[in-house]
Amino acid sequence: MHTSDTLIDRDKEIARLHRLLARSEPQLVLMYGRRRVGKTYLLNRAWDSVGASTFYFTASETTAAQNRAALLDTYAAWSGEQVHPEDYPTWRSVFRLLLGHVSTQPLVITIDEFQYLGEDHRDLNAVASELNAAWEMRRPPRPLLFILAGSAVRTLESLNDGGSPLYGRFAWQTRLRPFDYWHAGELASFDDVRDRARAYGIFGGTPRYLAPVDATKHLAENVIDLVLEPTGEVRELVQTALLQEQGLRDISKYVAILRAIGGGRTNFNEIAQRAGVDADSSLREKIERLIELDYVRAGRRLGAKPKEPYRYDVSDPAMRFYYDAIAPIESMLATQNPRAIWEQRVAPMLDGYMGLIFEGMVEEAYYRLADVLGLPLVREWGRWEGVDRQRTSLEMDIACPLLDDRVLTGAIKWNTKPVDVDVHSKHLGMLDRLVDAGIGWAHDANRPDSPLLYVAAGGFTDRFRQAATASRDEVYLWTIDDLYQPHEKEGTATATG
Template sequence: MIGREKEVQLLNELYNSGEAEFVAIYGRRRVGKTYLVSETFAGKMAFHHAGLSPIELDESAGGTPLRKQLKHFYNSLLLHGMKKSRCPDNWLDAFLMLEMFLQEKDNGKRQVVFLDELPWMDTQKSGFLTAFEGFWNTWGCFRKNLMVIVCGSATTWIKNKLIDNHGGLYGRLTDEIKLSPFSLKECKSFIESKRVKLPEYDIVQAYMIMGGIPFYLKHLERGKSLAQNVDNMFFVKDAPLKKEYDRLFASVFKNPDKMKSIIECLGTKNAGYTRQEISQLTGISAGGTLSDDLEALIASDFVIKYEPFGMGARDECYKLVDPFCMFFLKFVKGKGSLDSSFWLENLTSQTIISWRGFAFENVCFNHVNQIKKALGISGVNTSQSLWSKRADDTDGTQIDMIIERADNVVNMCESKFYSNEFVVNKGYHRTLINRQGLLEEEISVGKVIHNTLITTYGLKYNEYSTFFDNVITMEALFDC
């Protein structure tokens, strides 16, 4: 298994605890939650069941969503060796069947029960959560050899119904794991494990397109360049990821169209928007539901919230950071029938070159810990933000990333994705000096600015290159 060392260690410690354990694992869809549990407990599961996707429920004929979920649960019990009985009429009966089945199988050894995509089972007016609460509180928590693991891509459901539950499941979880996308280093290890040969320059671009999502990265094929792979994944007829965007939101959120409208709004501006601006641009009321929707997108790793440098909480911005969504909105959604070799034929187009620049800024934002390590400040408290002046202010005042440090330094970071050493020319040098001057007006007395370049292959020495105090290369982003 690539990465996930800490998660595997924790799961094994819980397995060997000698106590009843109730663990929730959550994270963005396709991030590898099922694989983590299946590999860690291969051959050790007493019962494994996955809820039916709401997409399949909508598309399949016959019966209500509740009846379909109950029938599927009953079939899973049969497949695991339960004697044939009758399909339960409700979730209370279904969990009673599970209890009786586990008691019959109990030989004193640890029993692992894995309920995958738990939120999908909680269909409208199903009584699922009440029944699950009864299963754990009345029976499961008293069985020292029982370990119940639940997973879900609907992160908000997991957080609201289990982690932050204020009812019968309050404080019942014994542990929780948020599974995050792979870092660049883990992406490289994953790609190499598939015996796909790509230079780090192209692995960074693969991350720009697919993020650290194993399900997407596994579509990379040996013997093909990154450009050929991108065409095969997105642009050829029946490409495997061409419909992924719609399915991603339909499977995670109960209001997918509304969520996509927020994502598509945020996709129009790299620095993001305030909540009020999102409301104005989408037509969604700025009341409580928009706040809940934004928090749900943050919990699922699609969006981050940050305070623009020098601003307060009232000016908080929401920024799209999911690479897959950013790429899909730019090049796939609404483009109709593109040529099957679109990416290969347009590698040097200005559109793709410009996209790489913005996408690399996002890569850096998602690898702040690696940047801090390269700067030698891993142990220093910091906050990260973007900063730009309004449209009616001086040109050239947007700063890619600002790292404000507790040791009285502010790193003004410029991100540049180039196929060779980056060259600072006279015009760009003038722009940098202007930005530094404007930033100096904003920082607190007693703090200094360290100009920092984050680029692929380093900085070419010339009369303007000494502007940068620190130069961080692509290699550092793969460091941990």
């Protein structure tokens, strides 16, 4: 997305598009992602440095005939050519027109919201077949990209499935996702990195939610104006997000599912009970759909048996904040002063809320820092919850099997004062109790060569550092400042051993 009209976190996508355009052969590209992640912004601004001639058309949710007429009108205005709609009665003839456009520059043709060119799946398949027929016509070699884009994730993905007329035609298929905490911080660029983290926890990584954030104002002012006010811009965007997703029916049930998960119901039966729906295949399909759209995440603890049920949480921070902090007090917000509600209700609960958000940030940071710090490769990021032999509950913030068969474990703290050695002692004690309880992976995690990762937003005492580094061959100690170090300084995150 952008700050001062510059793109953020799309360097890899732009580089790939430029390489494809430089091949001097026509290339077909498929790009999709849920609404408001910045597809349109990217596809309209990716070509400034390559001198390409670009044609861009956005289809609308109307009939195929009206979309075809609108596309021809847009093409005529862009090209300066006289175009008579009666000469282009089929999609094949329209695609031939586009592909036959004469240009002395590299040519980029983008049809956004491509799914609207067909009124249903069968109809869209026919449109894809028409494009395939036009694409197969022999033409002189030239630098040309034909990009199909859209927000109907499942529908766009199906264009490259086996059996689709365009199967195997795409030189590149990619999905745009929301920003991680780091790139969200480039938009919500508060001087205090804690405020950057809090902004990520509240507004998430969707560029459209981050765009109105004004980092020259206090974070509280942004939250009050954009989220707590009854007409707050971001609040309305989050509330209507599901309505904007094509193909979702029974929106009220999807909302009920998100409310249930956001309210702490994390297993399937709890979600069904809280949402007031049957615990059946229909509910499972709806949860899977929310996972596909990056609103919900499913996970199981390390070492889970194949039949152990998944646990679900709201993965989009903006959605999580809305359903955790805002939805329960909507009636209050409609009748009472939003600033008073911030001061008396929201601000006091924010640090508690940020604990789980910070755990997600650490996962993102690990992958971001892996190459720079030479971190061990993770098979699967995870955490662990369960009981020991005495049925005492245990929680481990980090429990990750590594590619080299070791196990990375550790703790994550959203603290303000430096954590002391008791956090390290407690962690080692939990590992010993898990070994005693016969938890298989704990034996590998307890080996001297298995690494430890501790992340404490407010840092560590000297006693903690001495005890942790003396206990293992490989120990990583990160603060919140380390998570926000620029790329060229990422190596400053502490790795000892």
